[in-house]
Amino acid sequence: xxxxxxxxxxxNAFSNHQDxxxxxxxxxxxxxxxxxxxxxxxxxxxxAYYLAKEHGITNVAILEKGWIGGGNVGRNTTILRxxxxxxxxxxxxELGMKMWEDLSQELNYNVMYSSRGIINxxxxxxxxxxxxxxxxxxRLNGIDAILLNREEVKKMIPFADFSDTCRFPIVGAxxxxxxxxARHDAVAWGYxxxxxxxxxxxxxxxxxxxxxxxxxxxxxxRTSRGEIKTKKVGLCVAGSTTxxxxxLNMRLxxxxxxxxxxxxxxxKPLLHNVVTFGAGHFYCSQSDKGEMxxxxxxxxxxxxxQRGNLPMIQHVLSGGLAVFPNFSRLKMLRSxxxxxxxxxxxxxxxxxxxxxxxxxxxxxxxxGFKATPSSGFVFAHTIAKDEPHELNQPFNLDRxxxxxxxxxxxxxxxPWIG
Amino acid sequence: xxEIKCPYCGKRSQNEFAYGGDATVKRPNLxxxxxxxxxxxxxYFRDNPRGKHxxxxxxxxxxxxxxxxxxxxxxxxxxxxxSLEEEL
Numbered sequence: 001x002x003x004x005x006x007x008x009x010x011x012n013a014f015s016n017h018q019d020x021x022x023x024x025x026x027x028x029x030x031x032x033x034x035x036x037x038x039x040x041x042x043x044x045x046x047x048a049y050y051l052a053k054e055h056g057i058t059n060v061a062i063l064e065k066g067w068i069g070g071g072n073v074g075r076n077t078t079i080l081r082x083x084x085x086x087x088x089x090x091x092x093x094e095l096g097m098k099m100w101e102d103l104s105q106e107l108n109y110n111v112m113y114s115s116r117g118i119i120n121x122x123x124x125x126x127x128x129x130x131x132x133x134x135x136x137x138x139r140l141n142g143i144d145a146i147l148l149n150r151e152e153v154k155k156m157i158p159f160a161d162f163s164d165t166c167r168f169p170i171v172g173a174x175x176x177x178x179x180x181x182a183r184h185d186a187v188a189w190g191y192x193x194x195x196x197x198x199x200x201x202x203x204x205x206x207x208x209x210x211x212x213x214x215x216x217x218x219x220x221x222r223t224s225r226g227e228i229k230t231k232k233v234g235l236c237v238a239g240s241t242t243x244x245x246x247x248l249n250m251r252l253x254x255x256x257x258x259x260x261x262x263x264x265x266x267x268k269p270l271l272h273n274v275v276t277f278g279a280g281h282f283y284c285s286q287s288d289k290g291e292m293x294x295x296x297x298x299x300x301x302x303x304x305x306q307r308g309n310l311p312m313i314q315h316v317l318s319g320g321l322a323v324f325p326n327f328s329r330l331k332m333l334r335s336x337x338x339x340x341x342x343x344x345x346x347x348x349x350x351x352x353x354x355x356x357x358x359x360x361x362x363x364x365x366x367x368g369f370k371a372t373p374s375s376g377f378v379f380a381h382t383i384a385k386d387e388p389h390e391l392n393q394p395f396n397l398d399r400x401x402x403x404x405x406x407x408x409x410x411x412x413x414x415p416w417i418g
Numbered sequence: 419x420x421e422i423k424c425p426y427c428g429k430r431s432q433n434e435f436a437y438g439g440d441a442t443v444k445r446p447n448l449x450x451x452x453x454x455x456x457x458x459x460x461x462y463f464r465d466n467p468r469g470k471h472x473x474x475x476x477x478x479x480x481x482x483x484x485x486x487x488x489x490x491x492x493x494x495x496x497x498x499x500x501s502l503e504e505e506l
Contacts (some may be wrong), residue, residue: 242465242466242467242468243468251459251463251464251465252463252464252466253462253463253464254464254466255440255464255466256466256468256491300436300437301437301473301489302440302466302471302473302491303491303494304468304491304492305491305492305493305494309419309420309432309494310419311419311431311432311433344461344462344463344464345462400458400462400463401454401455401458413461413462414439416437416439
């Protein structure tokens with residue numbers, strides 16, 4: 001594989017950039033693979049990469065119905081954080097944060113990780129107390145957290161509404177300084193390129209239409225490009241998980257919901273952190289191009305449509321204007337939607353299943369992007385060793401029967417409310 | 419914008435309604451012998467279909483009645499709505 005560096009850039013400039021190697025090939029599916037990963041998104045690509053790199057399993061195919069990186073890894077708002085209170089979440093997402101820090105070097109691909117800090121605004125004393133508790137839990141787990149008072153927040157985002165008459169006064173904030181953003185497309189492409197270079201076949205436009213299961217054991221998958229034999233299958237299909245689980249006679253604690261995001265026209269540097277509005281559901285960061293990247297609530301009804309409706313955009317942006325009144329004259333550039341695999345306790349599921357050789361990676365709700373490296377890492381371990389990594393052991397499917405649910409938000413099994 | 423036909427008030431904009439989730443989920447009958455697995459299935463597990471979905475809506479900013487709707491989760495088309503007593 002061609003290394004990307006300043007030297008290769010200069011060298012290729014002499015040939016007008018016509019001679020770059022393709023970043024990943026477009027192979028025909030083989031008759032058989034050791035492992036098949038369904039879903040060429042961030043998690044699927046990362047899983048294939050760590051299968052090859054950490055476990056030496058390179059006879060791997062990624063089957064993608066559309067094109068790689070066209071689903072949620074290209075639709076999220078690129079936020080990275082590990083500001084969780086529960087131990088299981090804190091340890092898992094903190095592994096992810098550590099992996100983000102040197103992911104560009106690891107992949108030889110600039111994922112533009114920016115540790116600009118994530119600020120969760122508090123608008124009441126009670127909310128600030130809750131943030132203090134969460135921050136203390138984070139610090140006990142070795143995660144960075146700072147409690148900011150009103151004056152400190154004001155120094156960071158002076159243009160927010162700090163007037164005495166506003167409906168939701170800012171009384172302080174919880175900040176995770178290492179939180180931030182990364183370029184989501186680059187994450188998918190970086191993993192794809194490295195996985196491909198180690199022998200993984202990335203097969204696009206290949207829809208899985210069925211599974212061959214014999215005596216409780218997977219033997220192959222049927223696809224729009226023919227039958228492929230395999231001993232192990234990993235599902236990384238986010239919002240489409242139920243559709244594939246149906247073909248395996250699995251009923252899951254998951255509902256599909258549409259979440260929208262939007263960006264404004266690009267403006268000069270203004271917002272230097274990721275900010276979440278604690279009184280509603282609105283969050284915002286400024287991309288390197290200058291666009292304000294904004295998101296908020298689910299549309300609030302089951303959906304597989306990958307597009308939402310304008311009332312929710314209006315609702316989210318009215319929350320945004322309550323905290324940043326100076327955004328009122330920004331023009332909106334575009335909005336889009338993605339399908340969230342909402343688990344019933346708000347926590348992902350990374351586990352084996354009742355079928356030998358079928359592994360499940362789903363239930364990411366709206367937090368899958370930041371987990372891309374750690375999810376791929378532990379899912380590759382689960383597939384390779386046929387047992388969960390200690391970090392995804394709590395994310396088992398059985399927790400919905402044993403009662404060990406991980407309900408960080410505590411909203412109950414009604415994902416459209418959270 | 420979804421236009422939802424409340425069985426009591428007629429067609430109104432989506433803004434007036436709140437969603438109530440999958441209406442095919444049935445709570446086990448009181449007094450029945452129920453295994454914990456059946457309870458878990460009732461509380462957590464869903465069919466989550468792509469296509470026709472029977473669901474509850476609440477006309478919360480209108481007549482405040484709950485009702486059922488049949489809606490396509492892939493296209494958002496609403497086929498019909500009915501009061502809780504009626505068949506969809």
